[in-house]
Amino acid sequence: MPVSAVTICAVLLSVGQCGNQVGCRFWDLALREHSHVNKKGIYDEALSSFFQNVDPRRSDGGGGGAPGSRISGLRARAVLVDMEEGVLSEVLQGPLRQLFSSTQLISDVSGSGNNWAVGHHSYGSVYREQIVEQVRRAAEQCDCLQCFFIIHSMGGGTGSGLGTRVLKLLEDEFPEVCRLVTAVYPSAEDDVITSPYNSVLAMRELTEHADCVLPIENQSLMDIVSKIQHMAHTGKPGSVIKKDSTIISGQGGVSKTEKPFDAMNNIVANLLLNITSSARFEGSLNMDLNEIAMNLVPFPRLHYLVSSLTPLYTLADVNIPTRRLDQMFTDAFSKDHQLMRADPKHNLYLACALMLRGNVQLSDLRRNIERLRPTLSFVQWNTEGWKTGLCSVPPVGHTHSLLALANNTCVKPSFMDLRERFVRLYRKKAHLHHYLGVDGMDVSGFSEALSSLSALIDEYSQLDSTKTAPTQEPPRLNIAC
């Protein structure tokens, strides 16, 4: 290779039970994806973005060859944090255990009791040093660190509280590295009573310290899973789904047994694989991670991106007309394919990114943008706000796929719902004492978090109000002729 092989690396931090369950699916599917394209066992550039090459006989994590040499042992560029032992013990004993050295897993015994303050303040202080140390170590092993991916749920205590503390740490210690958070929001029927508190307290941190947030709602994941399972069981001729081609499938991965929630978590894992595909594999129109942040975030706080993945599955019938390709684009904008309860098509776009993988040409992309553009509303100052990427390597089981990321006011209803649920609890001061009893937690933390969320909702409302306003272009700069 004439040009020195340098890779853009990312480090994945999974915090809490949900974060780590999703994380495991991610590592499993990542291995599956790479082994699909990497037949020769060479530690290539694509692999090195998420994995280190190590000599498994050494305990210090060194010894593996540089990109281009053979794989001796793969180690994930990850830090796994949980304040309960359950999930992390499983990791250490499970089929993925070779991917991690024990130092990468930071755990405690008692959990956070679904209390954001415990996660954020108590454990945050206790484990600060250790977490920073592990992240630093992972960062040092990167050729060029571009992005931190942080995964956690919003409704619990560890993921939500400690996860957002980790976010702040990353901002302090590595201010130049992009922080992309995948945040799983609880559904309205969530059985954790205090999940609205945890979610809103966490949201304030996300608004202030994350570069980009991909909000995911459990309900949407559940809906997608049922849709696929329904499809798989209709038995209609011509609707047979190709094995291992659904975005909920873990088939072909390392783990042989499917666990509960695996299907839902696979969706999120696939989201992360797709978002990083262009940075890992080649294509005619590359789209780096910092390009995503640049193009999709017009104002610093408005960085919540609704994602959709299509197709959900590949039909076994290979005689697929081009219509299917166009259908993929159409589906990307339908509310059934969004990973949160949101309808971008009937709300206002600030910006939109389309990341294509596989056998899709530039002309397909342009044709579909032109076709769909009139059906969507874009903010007045960004009427052609599209960011596009083409990666030649498709995901496993597909010939092509599309990831759409929308910065759209359609997030507002979900945020308003969340605020509503928070206020219902807060008004009655329900369970507050559990939080205020924690060192470092103040009642102002609650009021500020609520204001932050309200301010965010207001910003979206203001943008929405421009939707119906007559589009008038501002007068041009007048120069003396």
Place this chain on the structure above:
Amino acid sequence: MSVVTVQLGQCGNQIGPELFSTVYRDSSEASPKTHRECSHERFFRENSEGVLVARSVLVDMEPKVISQAIARASKSGKWRYGEKAHFCQKQGSGNNWANGYCVHGPRHKEAVEDLVRKEVERCDRLAGIFAMMSVAGGTGSGVGTFVTQCLRDMYPQSFILNHLTWPYGTGEVIVQNYNSVLTLSRLYQLSDALVIHENDTVHKICSQLMNIKHISIGDVNKVIAHQLGSVLQPAYTEDSPSHYSRNPIGELLSSLVCHPEYKLLSLCNIPQMSQTSLAYSAYTWPGLLKHLRQMLIANARMEEGIDWKVCVPSSRGDSVRTGQMAFNRSLANLLILRGKDSSSADAGGFKDPGLYVPWLPPDGTFSLWNSSVPFNGYEKSASLVSNSQSLLRPLDNMVRKAWNMFVSRAYMHQYTKFGITEDDFLDSFTMLEQIISSYTQL
């Protein structure tokens, strides 16, 4: 006389190799020795093993595209890039002009200057520097602008020509209009001329003329390379009627850029068709020139859908008053004819003073080059490099959209965090409005 090419960013490093392949193929396919030698001298040098090495420096902030460019060239077995002629970093500019211009550019100034210097020193005589980049992204545009500035400082007397690819109107990069405005305003002062290709135009050529069903970036780049090759390959000029011109860039500039206020050059090339149709076509020079002239007048960028109703206005007041811009007024045109009997073609139609602005001396407006060697498989082909109003509408659209976004201050924080201020934007807007005004009033 040799041209040193600087390929900047993803676009520059994708079109560059196509250009070298095109000129290599053109001059190697059974052409007279003088033509081949001149072309090789212009674009390549020979290394110690007798292999042709492109006189090119490759610059990008991330390695993938450069890797591909170098690998493809080597695989061709015909020519390659220099061993150490590339500079790349690990992380791109994130589509951020400010990141490219304020951070990456200065950080790597010495390294890039060094590469260019070495390449220039290997030329017996430098015809000029040809910088290739897009205006939409972060590296080509931001780093490209910074590098052009450095080159201007290093070689104040040399000719610097920038090739700019303008993105599709319906975006590829959301902040493309900001990046374009910042690039164009600065390059205007640094470069001798800006040769522009618009993706939308080239895309239409691919779909309507070349009948390509599934157009890829490679297809678009091949057309651009073809058009550039048709200009840069050896030709007899007015200054050099019996030997191939040794000063192609200098002559191009003196023919077309008569006033520093007017530096935007567009390119047209006919005929353009698919490989399969080539064998079945026969063109005459009168036919080609008639089409090309009308394309110029009616501002048609390709030979389909030409509006034949547009004609040269009888009085100058006509087109300016109606403001329709149906008639495309020129400052200067350079016509390049390649192929059989090119020297006998009658280009009188292009000398019509009605085509041009009245305040330029008539003998300074039109130039004609030719070569009897057919170009790139076309028995006869004609290229027109124009300094006219043809880029006015796309430029105006670009500025309008950028201004629209600027008024809302969207994305400003992404630029200010690297050191580009709102005032910098305002300066750029002012400069471009000035250029728009100048071209409008032709």
